[in-house]
Amino acid sequence: MPESIRIGDYVRSPAASGLDATGYARIGEFELSDFLTRWDALHDDALQVLPAPINPTARIHPTAIIGDDVIIGPEVRVHEFSTVRKRSVLAAGVSVGFGCEVTHSFVGENTVLGHQVGIGHSVIGADAHLSANLVIAAISLWNYDMRVPVKEIVLHGPGGEPPYRCMTSQFGGLIGDHVQTGSMITLGPGIAVGRLSAIAASVCMGSIIVPAVSVVRSSSPKVIVEARRI
Numbered sequence: 001m002p003e004s005i006r007i008g009d010y011v012r013s014p015a016a017s018g019l020d021a022t023g024y025a026r027i028g029e030f031e032l033s034d035f036l037t038r039w040d041a042l043h044d045d046a047l048q049v050l051p052a053p054i055n056p057t058a059r060i061h062p063t064a065i066i067g068d069d070v071i072i073g074p075e076v077r078v079h080e081f082s083t084v085r086k087r088s089v090l091a092a093g094v095s096v097g098f099g100c101e102v103t104h105s106f107v108g109e110n111t112v113l114g115h116q117v118g119i120g121h122s123v124i125g126a127d128a129h130l131s132a133n134l135v136i137a138a139i140s141l142w143n144y145d146m147r148v149p150v151k152e153i154v155l156h157g158p159g160g161e162p163p164y165r166c167m168t169s170q171f172g173g174l175i176g177d178h179v180q181t182g183s184m185i186t187l188g189p190g191i192a193v194g195r196l197s198a199i200a201a202s203v204c205m206g207s208i209i210v211p212a213v214s215v216v217r218s219s220s221p222k223v224i225v226e227a228r229r230i
Helices: 023-029 032-049
Strands: 083-085 101-103 118-120 134-136 173-175 185-187 191-193 208-210 214-219 222-227
Touching: 023 032
Parallel strands: 083 101, 101 118, 118 134, 134 185, 173 191, 191 208
Antiparallel strands: 214 222
């Protein structure tokens, strides 16, 4: 298990989202746990320097709910009955499908969220495609009170190495650029998926690092990770 996870090894920094004067412009330079612990302050600083948190070219359906502390970039589209809230960022060209919920997450440029996708406390790369009915959970089931999470999220390796500590009780996933997923998938809490990987339908997994250019498919009773041919 690596002692450090650099966000830039998974996700590129936004280039066309009007975030140049904010910490999000260098998100790729952050170590993951450092970013997670500083995220709230970084976002609040961004809100102070942006002239308008919602770009005027964004198209937001009247039935969508957008929080006051959300940043939405150019040419973003948010479809019917979706909610984007709690310090989320939708970078340029993002498409959020019907009935989605995006909570405290960064979604990279030109990424597509299919219908009824729920992501929480996650960093999603650019040009990713997350298909319908996907959930990225952010809180461990093993908290005594799920409303007040205290159990730290960690990533476990395949061997006996110490786990990677995320230094927070709320973290969904780090999903790399160009990742593609099928439908009916549950990820997290605590997962890192490398660039150009594909996750087949019906996979359920968390607390794991998936290497770049991998295929993940479900084969009961275990999850199989193998090299992807592209």
